[in-house]
Amino acid sequence: MLEMAQMLNKIKKLIMASRRNMIGAVVIGLAILGTIGYLILGGNGNGEIVVATKRDLVETVKISGRVEADIVSDMGFPVSGIVRTVKVKAGDRVWAGQQLAVLDLGTLYADLRSARAEVAIKRAELANLQIDLTAVKRQQDTLVESAYRTLLSASLEAEPASASYTQTPPTITGTYFGAEGTYKIIIDRNSSGGANGIKLRTFGVEKTEQIEVSDTTATALGTKGLYISFADDLTDYANTTWYVTLPNPKSSVYATNRNTYEEAIRERSAALSSAEANLRQGVGGDSIAKAQLEKTEAEVARISAEIGQRVLVAPFAGVVTVVNIDPGESASANTTALAMISAGELGVKVDLPEIDSIKVNIGDLATVTIDALDSELALPAKVVAVNRAETMVDGVPVYEARLALTAKNATIASGMTADVTITTGKKDGVLSLPARAIRYRTSGTPYILTISRGGKQIDKEVALGLRSTDGYIEIKAGVVAGEQVLVAK
Structure with a gap:
């Protein structure tokens, strides 16, 4: 800039010295034009000069798309038939699972009730087999338990601890419910205990406190x-000790009772084996009873499926958009009878060209304007899906992206055309230059030409960052704020 000031000073002197000289006037004019050219073209005839400054950069992708519901479904019956009832009309809101239309079912409902009753019968038969096993087990367990209690309780005797006892041995009665073993009975006299003061204590199979x-x-x-x-x-029994052994192996009935008990165990084992075999035959994988149950269950499933083929239900909550059938009409298989769109928030579908698809990511914010509405109405939106697999449209690969509208507007409808601006990058207060100031070597390395204070051109390589939509590009390294940069023609 100092050099420019010096040249202007020289021009001023030329004007003063050449007022009366026409030729000098021409020279002055040429000098002025040359100075203007220098100022405009940077003094070297190669282009303009720009200054590296900090600014906010925003990168966007602009594209057109269409408003769509999250889900669009065309529905029809998989079988042909006469339409019995249509339960909705276009514009109705429905919930997931709601019946929409039904074909004539004939006797299918009656057949289904009959098949379900047959299933109940077969299940009861299998349950009875299992109940029989439980009853047999309970009965046999009772017999074994009874034989065992008889063995333990029969002909019990109290044996004295000393052969010198002259008392008649006590008599033991009752049915014993405990483990095999021996009672030790100690009889004492206690002046504080009852009318006679005689008490006993037991040890061995059962330990007790004093019993009156x-x-x-x-x-x-x-x-x-x-x-x-x-x-x-x-x-007479005071201060004596007696023993009772359970069972009593000295009893005359011991051998008989032992054999009876062991025979009961064998009979229980045989009875349970037989009952379990019958149960396995009844409920096992190859049993007739189980096969009959499975057959009736399969019949229920078949009839239910036939009914399901003749009933259209809403696969999701939404709005009915098309109804193509009326009661009494013949509906053909696999043709559209009704159509629905989901009840969720509307969104926008766009097809991104390859060059823009790499910039757009899930979560990017956007604004949407609807052609049919006020062009000044910009609706906020957000990218919720980007398909990285290409779709060929007219021989050109495109990449589908979906945006969710984050603000409701009751006037928007599915199918409207939308103009979308997606913000793919944003940086505030970064050093930048016009993108046209960037030059590239044959190797692809970016560089710039800066102008020194003395007007000298200096070659500097730079590191680039975000490129904004308005033509500026971030300079990450290679230049500082305020530097003058020569822009190529």
């Missing part, structure tokens, strides 16, 4: 079902 002995009835021997009574005067 009755002199009129049998006394409970612990808690397992046995009783003890005394033939002599109770005071």
